[in-house]
Amino acid sequence: MSQTTENNERPRVLVGMSGGVDSSVAVWLLKEQGYEVVGVTMKVWPQDCMSRAEDKCCGPQAIADARGVAHALGVAHYVVDEADAFEKQVINYFTAEYQAGRTPNPCVMCNEKVKFGNLWSKAKAVGAEYIATGHYAVVDHLEDRSVLRKGVDPRKDQSYFLFSLRQEQLRRTLFPLGGIEKSEIRAIARKLGLKVADKVDSQEICFVPGNDYKAFLKGHLGEQQFQAGGIFDKFGNRLADHEGIEMFTIGQRKGLPGGSPKPMYVIDIDPESRSVIVGEADDLVTEEFEIDHAQWNLPSHLEGDTFECVVKIRYAHPGAQATVTRQPGDKALVRLQIPQRAVTPGQAAVCYLGDAVLGGGWIARNSAVRGFSTSTASAV
Numbered sequence: 001m002s003q004t005t006e007n008n009e010r011p012r013v014l015v016g017m018s019g020g021v022d023s024s025v026a027v028w029l030l031k032e033q034g035y036e037v038v039g040v041t042m043k044v045w046p047q048d049c050m051s052r053a054e055d056k057c058c059g060p061q062a063i064a065d066a067r068g069v070a071h072a073l074g075v076a077h078y079v080v081d082e083a084d085a086f087e088k089q090v091i092n093y094f095t096a097e098y099q100a101g102r103t104p105n106p107c108v109m110c111n112e113k114v115k116f117g118n119l120w121s122k123a124k125a126v127g128a129e130y131i132a133t134g135h136y137a138v139v140d141h142l143e144d145r146s147v148l149r150k151g152v153d154p155r156k157d158q159s160y161f162l163f164s165l166r167q168e169q170l171r172r173t174l175f176p177l178g179g180i181e182k183s184e185i186r187a188i189a190r191k192l193g194l195k196v197a198d199k200v201d202s203q204e205i206c207f208v209p210g211n212d213y214k215a216f217l218k219g220h221l222g223e224q225q226f227q228a229g230g231i232f233d234k235f236g237n238r239l240a241d242h243e244g245i246e247m248f249t250i251g252q253r254k255g256l257p258g259g260s261p262k263p264m265y266v267i268d269i270d271p272e273s274r275s276v277i278v279g280e281a282d283d284l285v286t287e288e289f290e291i292d293h294a295q296w297n298l299p300s301h302l303e304g305d306t307f308e309c310v311v312k313i314r315y316a317h318p319g320a321q322a323t324v325t326r327q328p329g330d331k332a333l334v335r336l337q338i339p340q341r342a343v344t345p346g347q348a349a350v351c352y353l354g355d356a357v358l359g360g361g362w363i364a365r366n367s368a369v370r371g372f373s374t375s376t377a378s379a380v
Helices: 021-032 060-073 083-099 106-125 182-192 213-221 374-379
Strands: 012-016 036-043 076-081 130-132 137-141 146-150 229-233 238-242 265-270 275-279 285-296 306-312 320-327 331-341 348-353 356-363
Touching: 012 021, 012 106, 021 036, 021 060, 021 182, 036 060, 036 106, 060 076, 076 106, 083 106, 083 213, 106 130, 285 320, 306 356
Parallel strands: 012 036, 012 130, 036 076, 229 275
Antiparallel strands: 137 146, 146 356, 229 238, 265 275, 285 331, 285 356, 306 320, 306 348, 320 331, 348 356
16 A cells, blocks of 8 residues: 555554553554654543543543653644543443343444544544554555454454444554564553553453443443343243343353252343343353344455354454355354354354454344243243
8 A cells, every 4th residue: 555645745644542552652653654643532431420531541541641642752632522422332332232131342333433433534634544543453455455354463463343344444544553562562662762651451341440330330321220030041930030131141150049050151131021041051052143233344255145264252252163144134144163152142253264354243142042931931
């Protein structure tokens, strides 16, 4: 991809700066590659929540850190208020998914809707041709399309969270860290004398204090939104009551009634009857599942209805060989060569061919667990 524009000026890129070491080094790398860099930090917290956002991504300290790095590296820096969009497109999605008995992945939604969605209007406003972030992934810009690939550092690869980016987003995206390992990034930051060189990486959802999503849901939705229901075995026998399906996710062991000779796990959640269904470990094993809202970026030789690939069913999943059959309505059926445990509705299933991301979709809830009757559960 050419790094010069028609009038021979340096191409301008808008870099999302979170105040961490990754996006800070991304700014320096792009400057070294000949780009004119403009930094931007998104304020995603409402004003009345800024106190608990102090040390969070896009909180006050992050904004201050990003501004300091931009000054040290000699680039312009802006702060844009995306609190309303973040609330509607990420936080409301997060809470709605739990209310629907699914387990959300807010990082994917934030990337698609906010970082590489709403932010593009800001890029155009400052005359930027590209958007860049500190994600550990690679975009290979080919003549006919752009291909999202895994970052070279397997411990940091974030391509999973970017699977839903469309061609029009990928074509104007740069990931300067994708070919570098994390240790080298910190070494560069230290050499540059950046104060964020040893800043600890965030390990939790940025808007959920202490990673306690249950407390967040109760505070955000209000306890009156939670509806009591029953905990059932897979044959429809009521074992106990619960305060709300929002407190459960597939594969969960904690908070379940005891008395069983074998460990019990949540194997299904039925939002219509407000039922939590439990079973044994073997009941969590799945051979096939459906995905919806699928987004594909397939090479020409895979553009048929069926193809082979490796599917990751969650971020930390190593991937499993599968056959994917595309279906009408942005859906697909995934058949696993080796059955996998805890395939969780609401999580992203991302398809790979080698290091290339083919696309993926959101894991749908399977039909009711064998032997379990929602009508029985509702009546008990």
